[in-house]
Amino acid sequence: MANTSSRRFSKAPIIGALIGALAVAGYVAMTRTTPAPDVTFIDLKGQKVSTESLRGKVVMVNFWATSCVTCVKEMPQMVDTYNKYKGQGLEFVAVAMQYDRADYVVNFTETRKLPFTVALDSGGDIAKSFGDVTLTPTTFVIDKSGKIIKRYVGEPKFADLHKLLEKELAG
Template identity: 65%
Template sequence: MTASSATASRPWLKPAVAAVALLGALGLAYATFASKTQAPAVTFITLDGHKVSTASLHGKVVMVNFWATSCATCVKEMPQMVDTYQQFKGQGLEFVAVAMKYDPPNYVLNYTQTRQLPFKVALDSSGEIAHAFGDVALTPTTFVIGKDGTILKRYVGEPQFDELHSLLKKALAAG
């Protein structure tokens, strides 16, 4: 019996195969988009020498912003990042600005002090943190991490701040 004669003798076969294929594709799509990526287990070393692990931030909404003092877009967006932090910190937002490994520590310290950055600033002198977050190479790159430790959004480049604020409101309100 050939494939065409099998289909001719069983007219329901083609639609059934198509339905199974469709269900399989839908299942794969659901699994792909429903799966949540956990933030990597890393420890940030802040400029003042404190250690902050992603595990210690569990239960909080966290923004991790990879930046560099030599990055024009990073410098341009930083006042809005400060405003965003100031707006949401009272609701439980944590913020860690991670300076890239190629950024001279004295530049980072000077920038942080002269701009009076109000959040945690960490150095990634080995590049391990950028690697753990998916080999971050472009700055700025910002991650929003939910209370359950999953990455809710990754922004490469300057985010649309209205969209970012909406996401933060939703994440902070979540149980």
């Protein structure tokens, strides 16, 4: 009996490692091949920007809310990131969640002088298109071919984000 159970336990780490490797491979394949949804953002001035029109550029799409403490905390670093990489072709769209009041979003954008596109998701359609985003902040990095290459839920580690952006912008 002891011999049989020791064989069973000796296979468990191998099976676990295989399952883990398959999960990682599946995640990497999925994130590198998932196209960004075709959506049209409407900025605070009523201008339309589509994901289709942004192809050929590296794009960050940040879902946020004025009532989200982490969103407010990370926003200065998002501004710094955009300012650091915009000259290399980075585009940035900050999408205010459906439940966020438009006047709060306008006030936040103006008082903090946000330098990138700020869009309202009044109907919640954009959040749904990006995989039903409900947690804020959630940020997507989209490569030049329009594929989602990274999704951050919560505040990203900005050093890692910058490395990823540098790699993608250079490519």
